[in-house]
Amino acid sequence: MQTKTSGDLPRPTEAELDILNVMWRLGPSTVRQAHEELSVVKAWQYSTTLKLMQIMAGKGLLKRDDSERSHVYRPAVAREETQQQLVRRLIDRAFGGSVRSLLVGALEAKRSSKQELSELMQMIENRTKERKR
Numbered sequence: 771m772q773t774k775t776s777g778d779l780p781r782p783t784e785a786e787l788d789i790l791n792v793m794w795r796l797g798p799s800t801v802r803q804a805h806e807e808l809s810v811v812k813a814w815q816y817s818t819t820l821k822l823m824q825i826m827a828g829k830g831l832l833k834r835d836d837s838e839r840s841h842v843y844r845p846a847v848a849r850e851e852t853q854q855q856l857v858r859r860l861i862d863r864a865f866g867g868s869v870r871s872l873l874v875g876a877l878e879a880k881r882s883s884k885q886e887l888s889e890l891m892q893m894i895e896n897r898t899k900e901r902k903r
Contacts (some may be wrong), residue, residue, distance in 0.1 A: 780829050781859065782852070785822055788812060790831065790845055790852065798835070798844040 782790060792807045793799060805819040823843055828830040835842045845852075857872075865871040873890075882890075 780831070781856065782826075782831055786826055786831060789819070789822055789826065790849075793832065793843065793845045794849045798842045800840045800842055802840070804843070 788808060788811075789804060792804050796803060801816070801823055805814070805816050805824065807878060808819055810815060827834045827843065830846055833846050835844075837870045838870045857880060861867060861869060861872050865875065
């Protein structure tokens with residue numbers, strides 16, 4: 771059976787990302803478990819969560835195990851893969867393919883801690899070393 775990569779998956783909507791973030795944090799969960807987490811920040815009905823998760827399973831964003839009475843869902847792709855997919859699309863569409871423009875925009879849009887800036891600089895140094903090899 772061929773598995774999907776993040777590049778093969780549809781771009782999640784904002785509501786679907788809310789669900790995915792809960793699922794990545796909780797791990798495999800029933801609709802009820804996911805809904806309880808979501809209801810803290812979203813004024814959704816249970817039926818909304820259920821319908822969205824069913825749609826997401828149909829799109830391939832979630833996998834559903836229906837071997838038990840309560841179906842258990844889990845993300846089809848890891849958080850990091852989904853984030854990379856979204857960032858690639860953002861870089862291409864909003865920043866004309868320029869990673870530099872994205873980083874400048876991100877650094878100007880939101881204040882970064884000294885720790886975050888230090889980590890970014892270290893990551894850039896590591897990437898530079900890798901490319902020289």
